[in-house]
Amino acid sequence: MEFDNPDLETIKRQLMSSKRPKKPKMLVVDDEPDNLDLLYRTFRRDFSVFKAESGKRALEILAAEGEVAVIISDQRMPEMKGTEFLSKTVPQFPNTVRIILTGFTDIEDLVDAINSGQVYKYITKPWDPNELKTVVQRAAETYELLKQRTEELQRAQKQTRLLATIMDLALKAEALEETLRAIASSVGEDLGADAVVLQPMVADNPDSPAAGYGIVTDADTWLKDDPLVGEAIAARTLQCEVNIPANSDLAECDRYKTADIQAHLCSPILDREGIVGLLSLQWQKPCQLSPDDLDTVHLVTQEMALVFSHLHRLQ
Template structure:
């Protein structure tokens, strides 16, 4: 668990090996590809398209997929085409050992395959292709995530502005605010609870499948003690929720509320996501201050 302020969030970084899926019906090729890339990638192996789809269903998006073209149950291009809609940013490379490349040309032209490599391949050439593909994946992923964050921020800002303009009481705005955060950041559970004179008040609202008490939340207790947002991106194996956030909603160093969010998966959000959440929380603090001011008039 790490305590972070809005500034410190931007400076925190988590590095993980990119994920690589290799698909080939020949075990020797699978073993060779594994040995080639295991130091730089988390490598998953499948002996056919069907088993590869099962791995993707369980493990999620890969940075790169390397697939043999001629496999008995389905061609490599057929398998790869099934992954495009769910994993559009994944880079796909086909290994082919025969000269008829009609299917490959069609797949490349339609954007389903990034490159093809002929068998037997040159190890250094294959490495170069895969590392270049990983760089392209990182760039695509960065742009996709930036777009999603921008859309989430704009959607939240619209809700915050509407609430600031129309709400007459603080209690009226808690539920729509927590719902907006939960929906835009795809949480498994979210709670927004107001704070009065450094004490959690009775005014709160929640959304999502997972519910818990903020009074018993260690991260929330740390926020109450320090006034700084708290983040835990990876919990213990037996924890129900692996990613946990408790964000301080403060205006001029006065803690107005705490926004707590949880996800079942570890590293469910990036540091850039957290920075956007903190920015939105700061905007919520301004809205709460305005509502509180006008409710006294």
């Protein structure tokens, strides 16, 4: 989903620039130290390379480091063949791309591994460095594509669950305050926020926040004086500061100092009549939001406009 407002595109770029690209991870596994060192030297400039001298040690590294983009494993190793080791990594790390190095003609093992999706490609020893680099580059690109598709699917499922939860809470509503607290808690948990405020606007003064119904109890005191909230209300669009300590206009605000808030996102909730509510999300750490999370916030505020309308009819 794309936003028409250029300010939101600016925020997306800020979020992207706040996340420094990291080298993809690679795990190389071989019982011969010389081969391990050669593989490490070959790929250390482009990858964060981890070395393991056995399948058992490699599994320990994966347990500690998590998913890697590419695994290169020797086939003939003591205790555990390469294909056996790689098969153990599939359930937990399905997106990882696996490459086998072999100096033998273990055709049956290799064919089974390739057909089952456990191995992307096999390279015979002694390998050609340029061929191996080409294969690994393609493997890394394949991993990024698989990872992107998996994240898109997970994000869509996450958005669907969150929106369904919000609507379910609204339909079961008995008390406005209780319902908004429950919704605020769900939104905050989904987006990893340390504090959330979700509140309607004062009916006779649409430019000032009403009493808060979020996790923060003093919302009505500090939100109405917050420059970021004022900008969001004035512009009628989402505003976000990902690094409050570096923003001189916000860093000295009492709320941010006393609660150690380092990032704040606030968005007005709009319907045809104007601003009907406000969503505020705060983090006590550098903002971990992705640009796609802004799409989730946008969808939440759209649905909350319907929720506010429904809840007001119940009052």
